[in-house]
Amino acid sequence: MRDRKTKKKKFNIYVLGFKLFVLFILCSSVYSVINQGMVIREYKKKITVLNEQIKQEDKNIKKAKKEIENYKTDDYIEKIARERLKMVKPGEIIYIDINKREGY
Numbered sequence: 001m002r003d004r005k006t007k008k009k010k011f012n013i014y015v016l017g018f019k020l021f022v023l024f025i026l027c028s029s030v031y032s033v034i035n036q037g038m039v040i041r042e043y044k045k046k047i048t049v050l051n052e053q054i055k056q057e058d059k060n061i062k063k064a065k066k067e068i069e070n071y072k073t074d075d076y077i078e079k080i081a082r083e084r085l086k087m088v089k090p091g092e093i094i095y096i097d098i099n100k101r102e103g104y
Contacts (some may be wrong), residue, residue: 070076081087086092
């Protein structure tokens, strides 16, 4: 009779151990899924931010290309030559207002 009781107890211990093992695996799996979901959400946010930055940089590139095309025109070159380099066309007369001071 004693052998039967000890066999049942040993069997119950094995079943309990198996159940605990399955529970551990199940909890680990659920934790992994939740953790991966959070990581995926973070990456999606980063992707959204990076896509917005890409759009902004594309706009900046288009603007810079337009400015470069503008820089190649004769009108712009003449404007810069007159304003920054103080150049004049042949035959032009320059008038300087001596009463005008910088900052006034």
